[in-house]
Amino acid sequence: MNAEIIAVGSELLLGQITNSxxxxxxxxxxxxxxxVYYHTVVGDNAGRLEDVIQIAExxxxxxxxxxxxxxxKDDLTKETIARHLGTTLEMNEEALESIVAFFERAGRVxxxxxxxxxxxxxxxxxxxxxxxxxxxxxxxxxxxxxxLLPGPPKEMEPMFQFEAxxxxxxxxxxxxxxxxxxxxFYGIGEAELEDRLQDLLDRQTNPTIAPLASDGEVMxxxxxxxxxxxxxxxxxxxAKTEILDRVGQYLYGYDNDSLASKTIELLKEQSxxxxxxxxxxxxxxxxxxxAVAGAxxxxxxxxxxxxxxxxxxxxxxxxxxxxxxxxxxxxxxxxMAEAVRRKFGTDIAVGLTGAAGPDAHGDQPAGTVWIGxxxxxxxxxxxxxxxxxxxxxxxxxxxxxxxxxxxTLTDGNARKI
Numbered sequence: 464m465n466a467e468i469i470a471v472g473s474e475l476l477l478g479q480i481t482n483s484x485x486x487x488x489x490x491x492x493x494x495x496x497x498x499v500y501y502h503t504v505v506g507d508n509a510g511r512l513e514d515v516i517q518i519a520e521x522x523x524x525x526x527x528x529x530x531x532x533x534x535x536k537d538d539l540t541k542e543t544i545a546r547h548l549g550t551t552l553e554m555n556e557e558a559l560e561s562i563v564a565f566f567e568r569a570g571r572v573x574x575x576x577x578x579x580x581x582x583x584x585x586x587x588x589x590x591x592x593x594x595x596x597x598x599x600x601x602x603x604x605x606x607x608x609x610x611l612l613p614g615p616p617k618e619m620e621p622m623f624q625f626e627a628x629x630x631x632x633x634x635x636x637x638x639x640x641x642x643x644x645x646x647x648f649y650g651i652g653e654a655e656l657e658d659r660l661q662d663l664l665d666r667q668t669n670p671t672i673a674p675l676a677s678d679g680e681v682m683x684x685x686x687x688x689x690x691x692x693x694x695x696x697x698x699x700x701x702a703k704t705e706i707l708d709r710v711g712q713y714l715y716g717y718d719n720d721s722l723a724s725k726t727i728e729l730l731k732e733q734s735x736x737x738x739x740x741x742x743x744x745x746x747x748x749x750x751x752x753x754a755v756a757g758a759x760x761x762x763x764x765x766x767x768x769x770x771x772x773x774x775x776x777x778x779x780x781x782x783x784x785x786x787x788x789x790x791x792x793x794x795x796x797x798x799m800a801e802a803v804r805r806k807f808g809t810d811i812a813v814g815l816t817g818a819a820g821p822d823a824h825g826d827q828p829a830g831t832v833w834i835g836x837x838x839x840x841x842x843x844x845x846x847x848x849x850x851x852x853x854x855x856x857x858x859x860x861x862x863x864x865x866x867x868x869x870x871t872l873t874d875g876n877a878r879k880i
Contacts, residue, residue, distance in 0.1 A: 464497045464635060467523035469515055471531035471540050472614055473506035484529045484612075484619050491623060493673070494643045495631055496688065497525060507537040513547050524607045525631075530614030532597035534576045541600070541611055545584055548604070552582040555589055558598040565596055584611070590626035594618045601630055608634060642695035643686045646703065647720055648713040649866045653681045659709050663702070670698050672706075679862055680722075681713075715869050722865035723751045729872040730761035735810035737868070739765035740778055740803035742790065742816040743832065748861045763807045768799070778802040791818050791827040793844040796835030800844075804837045811871070812837045813864050820853045832860045836867055 468485050475482050482504060489499045500522065505515045512531075519526045531540030545552050559581035566573035580597040583589055590599030590610075595618035600611040610627055612619045648656060653676040657664065660683075664672055670687035685702055687695040707714060716725045730737055739748045749765045752758050768774040771785055780798045788794040799814030813836055820829030830849040835842055847863060849856040 464524045465522065466492055466497050466499045466525040466527060467501040467503060467519040468499060468527045468529070469503045469505060469512075469519060470529050470614075471505055471507065471512060473508075473537075475504050475530075476506050483616055484614070487616070487620055488527060488529075488623060490684075491628060493684070494641055494686065495628070495635065496641055497631070497635075507531065507539065509539050509543045512540070512543045516544065516547055520607065525610070526607065527610045527612065529612045529619055532580065532599070532611060532613050534574075534579050538579075541582065541584060544602075544609060544611065548584070548602070548609075550602075551585045553585045554578070555581050555583045555598060558583065558589065558592075561592070561598075562596045587611075588630060590622050590630075592618055592622055594621055599623075599627065601627060603634070639688050639690060640692050640695050641686065641688045642692060642699065643684055644699045644703070645718045646683045646685070646706065646714060647716045647718075648681045648683070648710065649679070649715050649722060649862065651681060651710060651713040656681050656683075656710060656713075660706060663705060670695075670702050672702065679859055715866065721755075722862055722869065724755045726865050726868050726872075727752060727755045727758055727761060729869060730811075731757070733810075733872060735872070736761050736763045736807075738763050738803045738807035738809040738812045740799035740812070740814045741765060741767050742769055742774070742799070743819045744815045744857050744861055744864075745769055747857055748813065748815060748864055751861050751865065763809050766803055766806070774799065778806070789825055789827065791816055791824045791831055791833060793833055793835075793846065796833035796844045797837070797842045798835075800835035800837035801842055810839065811868065813868065815860055815864060817847075817856075817860060819856045819860075820851075830856055832856065832863075834860065834864045834867060836864075836871055838871065 468488050470482050470485060474480050485502045492499050503515050505512050528540055531538045541552060559578060562577055562581055563573060583598060584600050584602045587600040587602040590601060592598050595613055595615060597613050599622050602609045612622055653674060657674055670685045673684040675682040675684060685699045687698040689695045715722060741748055746767050752762050766777050768777050771790060774780045775782055778799060779802055784794055784798055796814045796816050799816060800812045804812035815834055817832035818824035818827050818829050823829050832847040832849060833844055835844045845867060849859055851859060
C-alpha cells in the first residue's frame, strides 16, 4: 500500500506552525509496511484542496488528511472530501455527546457552530477523539482508503496510534508481525554514522535499517517483518549487535528515550541527585530535565548566574578567578559546577558558561562553550566550539552536557565529543 499525507491549514504555509504530524505519521506507517511517497500541504481553500486530492488519488492507495475538522468556516476538510467522493455528512450522536460533555467539564458555553465538529462522512468508521472534540474518520471505497484526522498533534497522535492504526492493520489483513526498534546516538554525525555502516545499509533486507537525524541526534530504526515477535527480535538483535560493534560508543538509548530521560533514568538507578549552575543556557538545562516525569526525584535545584555579579554573589566564585581567567573559561566552568554541587549537596553537578553568539565574549569567539561536571571523584571541564545561531548553540550546549553526564554515569568519566 502506498500512502500520501495531506496537511490542511494556511498556518502551515505561512510558517506559523511546523508540520510535525507528517513526520509522526510517516514513522508509524513505515511500521505497518506502508510506503509514504508524498507529503502535501494545502491552505484552507476548497478548490485547491480538491485539486490535491485528485492528484493524490493518481498515486496513492491511502490518503491521510490532518487538520480542517474544527468548528470555524475555514475548517472545510470533511465538507470538501464529502463533495469530492459524492457522499454526505451526518451527525454522529456519540461524538456530539462527547463534545457537549467537554464543554460541561470546562464550564464553558457551547456555541452552535461546535456541533459541526460532530459531523462525519456517511458510511465512515468513526475514530474517537479522547483528547479533544472533533472525531476522525476512516472512509473506504473500492479503490482506496481515506483517513481524516484533527490537526493538533495532542489529538492527532493518540487518535492515529490507538484508533486508526489498528484499523489499518486489519485493512491490510496482515498476518505477519512488523516490529521496529530505534537505536539513539549522540556525538556522531549522520554522514559519519552512515559511512561506518555503509555495507550494512547496502545489503539490508530484513530487518531494514533506516537512518534518521533530529536535533543533533542520529537514530537508526530497525524494522523486521516475520511470522512471530520472537523471530522479529532475533533478526533485530542480530543486526543491532553488528551495528553496536562499530558505533556502540555513541549509543545512549533506545526507542522513546531522550538525552534528558536517559539522564533521569540513570540518576534514579544509581540513587544520585543533580544540580546545575547555568550562565549561557539560563535555565534551559534544568528545564530539559524537568520536562521528564519524575525529575523531582533527582533534580534538586540550580542557579542561573547570568552575569559576573551573580556568579560571585550566588555561587561564591572568587572575583580574582573571573578577572584572571574570564567568564568563558575552563576555570570558571569548574568553579561553577563545584560551587553549585556544594550549595545543593548533590552527587553530581554541571556548570555551563560560554559565548552563545553572535558576538565574541572578550577574546573568546562566538560559539565557545565550557561545560564543567563535578562529582565526588573530581571535576572535569569540556570545551566546545559550536558554529550555529545563538539559540541553537545554547540548545546544543544543553544536549552535550546531558550526553557528558550520561557518559559519566555509565563509564565513570565523560568521553570527549
